[in-house]
Amino acid sequence: MTATELRHDWTLQEARELFELPFNDLLFRAQSVHREHFDPNEVQVSTLLSIKTGACPEDCKYCPQSGHYNTGLEKEKLLEIEKVVAEAQAAKQKGASRFCMGAAWRSPSKKDMPYVLDMVKQVKSLGLETCMTLGMLKEEQAVELAEAGLDYYNHNLDTSEKYYSHIITTRTYQDRLDTLDNVRKAGMKVCCGGIMGMGEDEDDRVGLLVQLANLPHHPESVPVNMLVKVKGTPMENVEDLDPFEFVRIIAVARIMMPASHVRLSAGRENMNEQMQALCFLAGANSIFYGEKLLTTANPEADADMLLFKRLGIRPEQREQCASEEQEEEAIAEAVEHEATRHMFYDATRESA
Ligand code: SF4
Numbered sequence: 183m184t185a186t187e188l189r190h191d192w193t194l195q196e197a198r199e200l201f202e203l204p205f206n207d208l209l210f211r212a213q214s215v216h217r218e219h220f221d222p223n224e225v226q227v228s229t230l231l232s233i234k235t236g237a238c239p240e241d242c243k244y245c246p247q248s249g250h251y252n253t254g255l256e257k258e259k260l261l262e263i264e265k266v267v268a269e270a271q272a273a274k275q276k277g278a279s280r281f282c283m284g285a286a287w288r289s290p291s292k293k294d295m296p297y298v299l300d301m302v303k304q305v306k307s308l309g310l311e312t313c314m315t316l317g318m319l320k321e322e323q324a325v326e327l328a329e330a331g332l333d334y335y336n337h338n339l340d341t342s343e344k345y346y347s348h349i350i351t352t353r354t355y356q357d358r359l360d361t362l363d364n365v366r367k368a369g370m371k372v373c374c375g376g377i378m379g380m381g382e383d384e385d386d387r388v389g390l391l392v393q394l395a396n397l398p399h400h401p402e403s404v405p406v407n408m409l410v411k412v413k414g415t416p417m418e419n420v421e422d423l424d425p426f427e428f429v430r431i432i433a434v435a436r437i438m439m440p441a442s443h444v445r446l447s448a449g450r451e452n453m454n455e456q457m458q459a460l461c462f463l464a465g466a467n468s469i470f471y472g473e474k475l476l477t478t479a480n481p482e483a484d485a486d487m488l489l490f491k492r493l494g495i496r497p498e499q500r501e502q503c504a505s506e507e508q509e510e511e512a513i514a515e516a517v518e519h520e521a522t523r524h525m526f527y528d529a530t531r532e533s534a
Pocket of ligand 1: 238239240241242245246247248249285286287288317
């Protein structure tokens with residue numbers, strides 16, 4: 183079978199037409215594209231740790247970590263490197279292949295960069311892929327992170343350019359695109375997606391996916407978050423998104439970015455198992471695993487592994503990472519034991 187060609191010239195009209203397909207046709211098409219590029223029964227598993235929580239100067243209206251809103255979130259200073267490494271080790275034992283570290287910053291300061299670089303080196307030396315989300319990056323900061331061995335940088339566009347000013351006013355859409363460009367130029371992989379259910383309309387959802395798919399390179403990871411309404415944020419009472427609309431977004435993302443990992447991210451704890459299974463069918467092939475997804479609760483690792491087992495899904499492994507026995511051992515262990523909790527912070531979705 184010839185793999186679907188990767189395109190970077192999607193029009194809004196084409197994307198709208200995909201959204202409007204009958205649900206079954208859309209899912210069939212998405213699953214067919216998915217099988218051309220991926221093992222349909224493998225899902226990549228990442229673990230996310232908040233390395234610095236709260237008091238963020240940005241005003242993202244969905245985010246409990248923003249210093250602009252009073253959400254009762256406990257602030258935390260930058261975590262010590264040893265704690266981060268211990269968490270990374272625990273995550274690896276539970277089957278994670280990638281360890282993501284998030285800090286609630288507008289951008290990393292000069293003072294914090296050496297710690298962050300050391301964290302990358304140490305986590306990487308455990309044999310894990312590394313990902314960070316630290317806010318905006320200048321060109322030289324991106325180069326330093328890449329040289330330290332950072333594999334991925336997460337920086338979400340959040341929504342369409344048109345709707346963006348309803349969500350954030352402290353930095354522009356272009357600022358975000360510039361950071362993505364710096365990350366690419368430094369040779370790192372890009373993790374970039376958005377949040378659905380923030381009061382945007384379908385055209386905004388289409389607009390975001392077109393923007394992502396028409397980047398010069400598709401992001402290797404595309405997190406699709408469902409808004410978690412946090413009390414105290416301006417989004418606490420926004421209307422719920424129809425779950426089928428969310429599944430459609432996953433399917434359209436899969437069709438437009440066929441070789442990217444499409445990640446079910448924040449909001450998964452509000453999805454029942456059937457909906458998560460539909461998302462996997464629509465082409466989602468990455469999840470965050472672990473008890474917390476920064477400030478929002480994440481379904482517990484054990485529940486994830488039990489669901490994988492029921493669906494016959496295997497966690498995707500890095501080639502050099504584990505043998506099949508190690509993988510099975512990791513699943514068995516995760517099923518039997520409770521996830522370690524004490525160091526996971528109650529912080530928010532992929533920030534920045
Ligand atoms: S999403 Fe990131 S940048 Fe925005 S307020 Fe939250 S932590 Fe800060």
